[in-house]
Amino acid sequence: MRSYRQYCGLARALDVIGDRWTLLIVRELLIRGSARYSELQDGLPGIPTNLLADRMRHLQRSGLVERGRTPPAFRLTPRGQALESVVASIGRWASPLMGETHPKDAVRDHWFVLPMRLYLRDDKPAAGTAVMQIELPDQPVVLRTNGDGSVGAQPGRAANPDATLTGTPDAVMGVLSGRLTLRQAQARALRFDGDVSVLERLAGRA
Amino acid sequence: MRSYRQYCGLARALDVIGDRWTLLIVRELLIRGSARYSELQDGLPGIPTNLLADRMRHLQRSGLVERGRTPPAFRLTPRGQALESVVASIGRWASPLMGETHPKDAVRDHWFVLPMRLYLRDDKPAAGTAVMQIELPDQPVVLRTNGDGSVGAQPGRAANPDATLTGTPDAVMGVLSGRLTLRQAQARALRFDGDVSVLERLAGRA
């Protein structure tokens, strides 16, 4: 992208992250922590491979991304990680746009990790760490209380979760957000196993 | 812009605000409250007139902007106003990028209104409203304590300010941010008139 050449923070930021696809690549790395080229392609349906290569070069030159060897995976630098608050802010603004699901839109289960981080809260931060396993059709996700009232979410599987939630993204997000009761969601093929108090601790008001 | 066609908040937001120039237009309206077409052009050096017209149509169709008659000025809808937190978040991320001033970059005095809103804090919210007039070379700005610890900033002139700060953007921002002492800034042709306690109340730690 051409620079705006304006002495203005917003304009200078957009010189770095304003290119098409760039912030979506940051999203993928925020969710996954580390990702290989082919994983990025899978998480960015529609991106032309030449653009992905261009953007990764640009993000490295800009100091937002670094690449590891063995395995050859990309990950965010601290400067890139700092974009989490920007992505969260945009995500919050976007929530009214998520009401209707357009049938031609692509979906990836791991995309729901960011809304989980953004909207879930831990009601009992002093009660010790709680771990919930989420089993979406194509992607397991681990929720873990951070002890400060926030809830961590990342792709993967935990060893001994206190509870497990299995179902479609819609049913799982419905229960976690409080839009659906557990009973309503179970009517939509959602399954819950384990300690119900952990679910009550995390889900509800949102 | 083409839609990403992804069921993801970030992607849907970028479908609306991800086009080149769009967020900078929002910046102009956040600063000015209301602006005519030619004022937008002045605040967006380098924008082609056809793109500005395109973007304004798009912003209106998307419900972020509405236009008044008599005078024919644009202003943000509540939905557009809600982008202030997004712009603030990006601005905060961008602050490390503002260290060096590139000689070819355009500058407009009113652009400094957003960093003022973002970084200034009122040390004595209970002490009643304080008003400071800022006289930048090309643009007067009014600072006003909001009573909740935040400080409002907008282009314009106040009737009876408690204090007046006159100088270049660099000197004014230096004093307000605490990067320069009043004495150091006065050596850079900054002038201060009025109640010094008001300056101390707003400036300092940032």
Place this chain on the structure above:
DNA sequence: CCGGATCCGGGTTGATACTG
């Protein structure tokens, strides 16, 4: 002067094919 519309060259993007 204000508020655009029109036109055109060049750069960016999107889609696909190909390669070490």
Place this chain on the structure above:
DNA sequence: CAGTATCAACCCGGATCCGG
């Protein structure tokens, strides 16, 4: 697996033109 190469379509930038 991790890209490069190619090319058409589209978007952007710069200039000019136009109606009130």
